[in-house]
Structure formats: structure tokens, C-alpha cells
Amino acid sequence: xxxxxxxxxxxxxxxxxxxxxxxxxxxxxxxxxxxxxxxxxxxxxxxxxxxxxxxxxxxxxxxxxxxxxxxxxxxxxxxxxxxxxxxxxxxxxxxxxxxxxxxxxxxxxxxxxxxxxxxxxxxxxxxxxxxxxxxxxxxxxxxxxxxxxxxxxxxxxxxxxxxxxxxxxxxxxxxxxxxxxxxxxxxxxxxxxxxxxxxxxxxxxxxxxxxxxxxxxxxxxxxxxxxxxxxxxxxxxxxxxxxxxxxxxxxxxxxxxxxxxxxxxxxxxxxxxxxxxxxxxxxxxxxxxxxxxxxxxxxxxxxxxxxxxxxxxxxxxxxxxxxxxxxxxxxxxxxxxxxxxxxxxxxxxxxxxxxxxxxxxxxxxxxxxxxxxxxxxxxxxxxxxxxxxxxxxxxxxxxxxxxxxxxxxxxxxxxxxxxxxxxxxxxxxxxxxxxxxxxxxxxxxxxxxxxxxxxxxxxxxxxxxxxxxxxxxxxxxxxxxxxxxxxxxxxxxxxxxxxxxxxxxxxxxxxxxxxxxxxxxxxxxxxxxxxxxxxxxxxxxxxxxxxxxxxxxxxxxxxxxxxxxxxxxxxxxxxxxxxxxxxxxxxxxxxxxxxxxxxxxxxxxxxxxxxxxxxxxxxxxxxxxxxxxxxxxxxxxxxxxxxxxxxxxxxxxxxxxxxxxxxxxxxxxxxxxxxxxxxxxxxxxxxxxxxxxxxxxxxxxxxxxxxxxxxxxxxxxxxx
Ligand code: GLA
Numbered sequence: 001x002x003x004x005x006x007x008x009x010x011x012x013x014x015x016x017x018x019x020x021x022x023x024x025x026x027x028x029x030x031x032x033x034x035x036x037x038x039x040x041x042x043x044x045x046x047x048x049x050x051x052x053x054x055x056x057x058x059x060x061x062x063x064x065x066x067x068x069x070x071x072x073x074x075x076x077x078x079x080x081x082x083x084x085x086x087x088x089x090x091x092x093x094x095x096x097x098x099x100x101x102x103x104x105x106x107x108x109x110x111x112x113x114x115x116x117x118x119x120x121x122x123x124x125x126x127x128x129x130x131x132x133x134x135x136x137x138x139x140x141x142x143x144x145x146x147x148x149x150x151x152x153x154x155x156x157x158x159x160x161x162x163x164x165x166x167x168x169x170x171x172x173x174x175x176x177x178x179x180x181x182x183x184x185x186x187x188x189x190x191x192x193x194x195x196x197x198x199x200x201x202x203x204x205x206x207x208x209x210x211x212x213x214x215x216x217x218x219x220x221x222x223x224x225x226x227x228x229x230x231x232x233x234x235x236x237x238x239x240x241x242x243x244x245x246x247x248x249x250x251x252x253x254x255x256x257x258x259x260x261x262x263x264x265x266x267x268x269x270x271x272x273x274x275x276x277x278x279x280x281x282x283x284x285x286x287x288x289x290x291x292x293x294x295x296x297x298x299x300x301x302x303x304x305x306x307x308x309x310x311x312x313x314x315x316x317x318x319x320x321x322x323x324x325x326x327x328x329x330x331x332x333x334x335x336x337x338x339x340x341x342x343x344x345x346x347x348x349x350x351x352x353x354x355x356x357x358x359x360x361x362x363x364x365x366x367x368x369x370x371x372x373x374x375x376x377x378x379x380x381x382x383x384x385x386x387x388x389x390x391x392x393x394x395x396x397x398x399x400x401x402x403x404x405x406x407x408x409x410x411x412x413x414x415x416x417x418x419x420x421x422x423x424x425x426x427x428x429x430x431x432x433x434x435x436x437x438x439x440x441x442x443x444x445x446x447x448x449x450x451x452x453x454x455x456x457x458x459x460x461x462x463x464x465x466x467x468x469x470x471x472x473x474x475x476x477x478x479x480x481x482x483x484x485x486x487x488x489x490x491x492x493x494x495x496x497x498x499x500x501x502x503x504x505x506x507x508x509x510x511x512x513x514x515x516x517x518x519x520x521x522x523x524x525x526x527x528x529x530x531x532x533x534x535x536x537x538x539x540x541x542x543x544x545x546x547x548x549x550x551x552x553x554x555x556x557x558x559x560x561x562x563x564x565x566x567x568x569x570x571x572x573x574x575x576x577x578x579x580x581x582x583x584x585x586x587x588x589x590x591x592x593x594x595x596x597x598x599x600x601x602x603x604x605x606x607x608x609x610x611x612x613x614x615x616x617x618x619x620x621x622x623x624x625x626x627x628x629x630x631x632x633x634x635x636x637x638x639x640x641x642x643x644x645x646x647x648x649x650x651x652x653x654x655x656x657x658x659x660x661x662x663x664x665x666x667x668x669x670x671x672x673x674x675x676x677x678x679x680x681x682x683x684x685x686x687x688x689x690x691x692x693x694x695x696x697x698x699x700x701x702x703x704x705x706x707x708x709x710x711x712x713x714x715x716x717x718x719x720x
Contacts, residue, residue, distance in 0.1 A: 002148045003107045003127045009046060012105075012129065014146055015039055016153040019295045021146075023073050026065055029101040031131065031144075033071035033180050036243075038297045052261060056080040069262050071180035074144045074159065076100045076135065077173075083266055084210060084258045086175040087159070088273065089280075091138050092167030100133035100142055111147045114158065116500045118248050118534030119290045120314040125150040139165030147290075152310040153302075156248075158290040163280040170492075171278040175254070175270030177291035181243065184208065184259045187233055191225040191556050196544045198222045198525040201556040201637040205233070206265060212256040216274045218427075218442070218478025218495050219522055220250050220529040227307075227560035228255045230267060235299055237632060238674070242296045244303040245269050246560060248315070249289035250531035251499035252276060269293075275481055277492030289531070300559065301631060308562040308630065315533050316564065317510065320517045324537075324564070324593050324626055325356035325402055325469070326615055332545065332571050333599035336363035336370050339384040340392050342601075344399075349600035351399040353611040358396055359404035359471055359519075359595075364389075365461075366416060372439045375411045376418030378457045390465045397466055404469030404519070409454050409505055411440045411475060418453075425450050427494065429482040437476035445501025446494055447485035455508055467516055470509065472536065474522040499531075506535035519567055528557065528565075538567045538593050545571035545597060547588040547709075551642045551659050554591040555635060563646070564626040566592030570614070572599075572607070582607065584709035586614045588659060591644075593626060594618050620685075621655045621715060624648060628655075633671050636661040640704065643671045651677050652718040658702055660710040670699035673716075682716040691716065 002015045011034065014021040022035040022044045032047045047070060055068040057080070067080035075081050076098030077088040089098050111128045113119065129146040141162040148155055157177040163169055186206050190213045191199040204211075213224040220226055226247035232240040247253050247269050254272025259265050269291040278286050292310065296302035328350040330338060338360065347358045362368065364384065366377030380389040396403045412419045412426065414436065419426070426441040428434045434441050443450050483494040509518065520527060520536035524543035532539060542553050550568065557566055568589040572582065589595070596611060628646035636642040636659075645656040658671055676682065676696035683690050691700070702712055 002150050003129045011044060014148050014155060016148060016150045019153050021155055025102045027061055030065055031073040031102055033073050036295055071264055072178060074178050083260050084256055086178045086268060088173035089140060090170040090172055092169060098135050098140060100135060103132045103134045105129060105131045114287055114290060116503060117289050118503060118531045120156055149310055149314060153306045154292050154294050154310045156290050156292045158288045160285050160287045162285040163282055166282060168279060168281045171280060171286060173273035174288050175268040176288045177269040177293060179267045179293060181265040184263045184265050185233055186230045186265060188257055189229040191227060193222050195222050195523050198542050199225050199553055199556040206257060206259050208259045210256060210258040212254055214254045214272060215252050218251055219527050222526045226253050226255060226529050229303060237301050238299045240299050242300055242303045244294045244307060246530055247291050248530040250527050250529050252495055275495045279490050304559055305629060307560050311533060311562050315530055317537055320515050327357045327359045327595040328355045328600060329359040329361055329569060329595060329597045331361035332597045338363045344395055345601040347396045347399045347401060351401050353608055354615045357402035357404055357469060359469060361406040373413050373415040375408055375413040375440055376416040379461050393465050402468040404471060405467055406471045406473060408473040408475060410443055410445055410502060412443055413440050424484040427478055427481055429480040432480050435479050440476055442478050444483045444485060446483055446497030451501050451505055454505060469517045471519045471521055474527060510535060533565055538565050541566045541568060545569055547585045550588050551636050551661055555642055558630055563592045563630060567595055568592040569595040569597035571597040581709050582610060584711050587711045587713060624653060624655045631675060640664050641669055645673060647675050651675050654716040656714040658712045660704050663706045663708060664704050665706055666703050669702050669704055672697060672699040677718060681719045683719055685715040685717055686713060
């Protein structure tokens, strides 16, 4: 059994295949964290109080328990622990004190559903510990949930908060996961960025104090990704202690790390307090989103594999097609300038090149001739598609390819029929100007009428049309966050309720069009998170399709998310036919799910032949990319190169990539393939050369060049 409770010692143990997590209920009341690390037989020592001057204590327990210096499991506020709190609630009497004490627990198979939220699916080995904590004075009941994903070395956490008292209270801060770690000499890895430059890798030493990454933008955002890692200073790909964290949520978040006087490091993942509060009436329950954590004492590779396996097995929806389709997307080639005739030229050239699907991007609906109008009016523009959407899609299908279409359900242009009819359906603060961004406003998805309107209009437009794929976009962040649907005392709930509405519509799309796949997008990778991955098979990695930018983006995304989630298009703005550049773009796109974003009908024959050949090659190893184990070798944020490989389980096939990130004076670059079988011989199908396993482990050597777009690939097959 992965979860157990030692009654004598009052110690809970949660075990995964390789890790162990323990905490104790001290004096039958106070949950105190003891251990999270490698699974071993060493006996777990119970809590030893540490006394620091100025630390409050309860007279009843004297110097035997100090909330401010122990490692905690989940904290209230003003409870004698001066470190950052997990939960802050404004009580009816005006104070914010919450003291949480253990009442009971239960351990059960599987897990509970999180109402309205995405959450990880369980397998037969999953178990859950539900620990109930109460505040004796206010009657607040907090249930802390630990679900264990044994085979992936992941433990997930979330809380439910019930008002068991007499009076209405307001939740002002809510975190899903707290982990206190012994020690303070760690680095923190996080991914920061902006539109067109998401997920840049940074590794910074922790300082004593509070450090955080966050989103206050209503979306998980381009600016920070919810994933973080806390690691030993000497941790590298294959050695050192690493703790990884992530959040199964797509809106505002706070990842905070606080190092304090005791030399402990407190990590918390949750909704935080900015743009969030929740009114809880007597008897009501609020459930937080789920956060996840993993532990590795063998460096980043293990953390990455745990997150990849977890995402593939417990988060991503089932693949609707036998093979992931290679798509041709129209955006960079046409922008808004599309109509039936042009789109059919795209369909024809897609077919000719062996592409599986045409994805018609923005511009097909309402008065959408540029980005200033039309969002919200989700019916086809008859000037562009004179016989309607269905007739057009049938013609695309006649080419024997699949069809995908772009939507941006959460948005509305002020210049649209929808806005003219329902200006009050937008996110807005009373009496304040609604600020536009990309000429658009955000619909208040927390208002059920908005959701009903969207379900209705999409049904009218899409029912009976053979759509295989939706590209679901979201192109601005939320400002002046308020809702005309909610009363004044509930305005702090608007951002969270908005995301619940977004998730409801996602679930509706999945149920209504079960055979269609959803590609998620928010101006590229602005919602590259586990919440979106629950509903969308892959995510448009970035609007930036420059291969150099993509090399970095893909490296950092892969730290936490599997390649199957990255949609990677070969783009070709100027229809450049230089084979070296074109090949480099293709080679970069092989980091994830391959697609194309170029004017294929106008491309010269050499390019079209090139695309055809590229797809034939991709098909040979796409299973390694989309399902294999990934190993990063060279980090393009700290070296001039990117090198990584994908392997299958028995290491009989290895796809190795080297991409020079910037030109430099020639020098030797060595790429060790440590996963190769030592005593085997491998044939590189691309060059025809053979390598012994030992040679691969020592490293393949390449010479870097003082020119652009250098790359090399090896497809290594183990010989019998
Ligand atoms: C966003 C997306 C692009 C494209 C445009 C359409 O920027 O990231 O891929 O779909 O919107 O307006």
C-alpha cells in the first residue's frame, strides 16, 4: 500500500516507486513535515522541536512544539508561524487568524473528482490520503488531499475548504501545495518570458527571503510558466537532488519559495492572493486546483521523465487519430486574406506533399478581415465561403485530407454583433473604461449566459460539418477584472470563475466533438500548462517560428512537458529555398509534433518535394519523438548548442539531434549518448556509419562552424 499510517508514532508515509514522503501528527493535533526524498529503509525520526527566541508556543505544550520553526504540511494565518501562509481567511469578526488542527483522516483507492477543474486521471495503483484539519474557533474545515502516482514518482496536492461555522467568511489567499524542505542552499529554476519569447530558462541561487514567480494576467501566461524546480547547487542532468513542481491550472498563480531563519526552504504552489478572493457562506465548500511535485536524487533527467510520464499517462486526452496528423496551417502564409478558392489550393498542395490536415486559421467568420472586428460572431463569412462552411469542408475532404479550424471563444471585438447586443457580457469594472488589447475584450466566462451563447452558436455553425481539429486561441490578458454577473462582495471571484467557465466550454467541446483534437494556443504558448493539457492534445509552442528562438523554447519546455505537447511548424515566410536553412527549420521542428506553416501552393517545386521527403523521414521516428524517453545533453541557454536524444525503452533506437545555436570559430563539440547499450553496435541510418555503444557513451564529436544553420542528426539502430 503506497499510503500508510503508523498509529503508534502518528506518522503518515506516502511511498512511490522511488520516493517517500512522511509527516507526523504531533500531540494528536499538529501536522509536522518530516521527510521527502529517496525511498530507503532508514527509520524516519520523529519531530524534534527547535526553539528560537521570539517564537510563540502554546502553554499546554511548553517548548515541545513551535509552529514558527517546524516544517509544516499546510498552514493557516496568524497561527504562530510567521512564514508565508497557505491559507488566509477573513473571519466574520474581522481578524484573519486560522489555526488548523488535525481531526481525522481516511485513505482510499483512486481519488475524488475536483468539481469544474482539470485533474490527473488515476490508474489502479493510485491512492489518496484525505486529512481533515479544523479551526476550533471559527469552525473552518480544511481537507488536505495527497494523491500518489506510484509509477511516476509524483504526489499531487490540493485542498477543500468548508465553512463549518455560523458566519460568512472570505478566503483571501489559497495555496494548493506546501512543501518545507530541510536546508537552504538551493537554486531555483523557472521559465520567464513574453509574447514571442516564452519560457526562457533561468537558474538562480535562493536567497534568504521570499522569492516568487506568478501570473496576475488571468492566464498562466507567457511571462512565467507555473513549473519550477528547486535543486542542489551541483545538480546536473544526471546527479544531485531536484524537487520539481507544477500546477494543473491555467489562470493566475503564485509559486513562492521562502527561505527563513531556521534554514528551511518553504515551497508553495497555488492561486495566491492577487486578483483572488472567495466568499464562503455557511456550509459552502471551495476546492482549490491541483498541484504536483516530484523528487529526484539523480538530477534533472529523472525529474523530466517523471513529469513527462505523468503528463502522458495522467493528463493528456486520448489521441483521436492513429497517428498524430502533420498539419498545414494557413496563418503565416495568409493572415486574414483567405477564401474558399485559396484554401482549396492549400488543400491540394497539402495532399500532394503528404500532409494530413489543413488547418484554416483566423479570418473565416463574421466581418473578420483584420484583427479589428468579428470575434464573437462565429458564423462563416459568406463573401469568402459562398456555399457555406459545410460545402467548403466537404471539398477539402475530397482531397483525402483532414480539416481543422481556428476559434477564439473567450474573446469579442467591440466591432461585432455580439458586443453590440451584450456589452455587459465582457469582463469589466463598473464605471471604468474597458481597455482593449489587440482590439479585443474578454468575455465573462463566469457568466452562464455567455457559455450558453457560445455553445449555441458553435453548435449552429459546426454541427454536421466534418471538423477533425480545433485550434483554440486566446489573445489577450484580463484587465479591469470584474463581472456584471456577480454581486459586489463576489467581484474577487471573477478571474477564477472565468477560468472555470473556460474549462466548462472545453469539456463541452470534447464531449460534443469527441473525434476532434484540440490544439491549444494563446498567442503561441501563453497557456502552456497542465490545465490546458487536460483538454488539448498539443499546444502551439510560440508565435515565434524562428528556428533559433524555437531551439531555446523547446529546450526549456521539455524540462517539464513532453514533446507530444509541442506543436512545431516549419515556417518559411519568404519562401526561402536555401536547402540548408530549410533543413535547419525542419530539424528544429523535429523536437515535437511536426507541422507546416507556409504558402505551399506558391512554393517552388523543390520546396514541395523537400516537404514530401521530410514527412516520409519523420514517419520513421515520430514514435520516438512523441512517446520515447527524452535526454537533454547540451543546454542552448548556457552553451552555443542544443543536443538531445529520444530513445525507446530497450534503447534499440536512438534519435540524436545536434543544432548549433550561434556561429562560432570552429571547435570540437562532444555529445555523450549515455543511454546507449555499452556492448552493442549501432548503425546510423542517415550516414550509414556504425558506432559501438562505448563510442556513443564517450560521445559523438562534431565540429562547430562559423556560419548559420548548422545541424546534424543521427538515427541509431542497434544491430543484432
Ligand atoms: C495568435 C496565434 C496565431 C494565429 C493568430 C490569429 O497570434 O498565436 O498562431 O492563430 O492568433 O489571429
